[in-house]
């Protein structure tokens with residue numbers, strides 16, 4: 650018989666943002682469908698997730714910074730070939746939000762060579778309601794400014810975790 654590939658489309662997606670905003674937790678929460686362990690993580694490099702979105706079988710290869718963001722040593726090779734970039738901040742840490750507009754988005758401009766790359770802004774840790782330091786409106790305004798999709802989510806409760814990856818995938822499929 651004929652050998653058919655197990656997916657229709659394959660996308661490379663990156664997670665970026667300050668250390669400890671929850672990048673690895675978001676990735677693991679998305680991959681494992683569980684909230685079991687949520688300990689600080691030392692970089693996981695990348696994970697592969699297959700899912701069906703918009704009737705297509707997708708293979709997402711999602712790259713995490715493996716802690717390299719601490720040393721600001723992410724380079725152009727990390728960004729190469731990415732169709733989607735997820736910019737993550739922690740809604741309880743204002744600095745992680747301002748760093749997105751002042752540091753990370755500039756790096757994306759500099760290194761991401763793909764003009765059609767789809768960007769998604771994610772405010773994580775919304776479960777920590779009483780500690781919130783960045784409002785939903787501020788997040789939404791920055792997303793507009795940077796030309797990103799926008800979600801607030803929690804890697805801990807898994808609120809909105811699947812939706813944000815799925816919306817990103819849908820938008821990538823729509824891209825030229």
Ligand code: GDP
Nearest residue numbers: 668669670671672673674687690774803804805
């Ligand atoms: P990274 O350095 O950006 O990859 O961040 P980590 O995934 O290592 O998370 C840093 C810390 O934040 C860990 O202690 C996580 O357990 C915690 N954390 C991550 N996401 C959430 C979340 O949505 N809610 C809460 N309350 N804690 C979280």
